Amino acid sequence: MKIIAKTVKGREFMYNPKTARKVSERSANYICNVVNEYKYLLGSADNECWHIYDIDKYDIAYDYAMFQSFTVRNGIVTARNY
Numbered sequence: 001m002k003i004i005a006k007t008v009k010g011r012e013f014m015y016n017p018k019t020a021r022k023v024s025e026r027s028a029n030y031i032c033n034v035v036n037e038y039k040y041l042l043g044s045a046d047n048e049c050w051h052i053y054d055i056d057k058y059d060i061a062y063d064y065a066m067f068q069s070f071t072v073r074n075g076i077v078t079a080r081n082y
Contacts, residue, residue, distance in 0.1 A: 001055055002023050003065045004031060004051065004053075005051065006051075007048070008048060009047045018064055021065060022066065022070075023069065030072060
């Protein structure tokens with residue numbers, strides 16, 4: 001499963017699993033670029049960013065991503081919470 005999660009620049013190998021959001025594989029790059037450009041839910045520190053990860057069902061982020069997602073329709077990115 002592809003997810004996008006918040007991380008710190010320079011330490012992209014570590015991410016916050018509570019911020020994991022499920023995305024489609026086709027639009028993951030587009031969504032990541034949009035949420036980083038508009039600084040969606042990023043703190044005031046300039047070192048935070050969103051990054052794309054591949055996870056499986058054994059990662060803790062999987063549980064969070066099942067209830068949160070980003071979708072694209074007609075070029076507009078929307079965030080969904082279930």
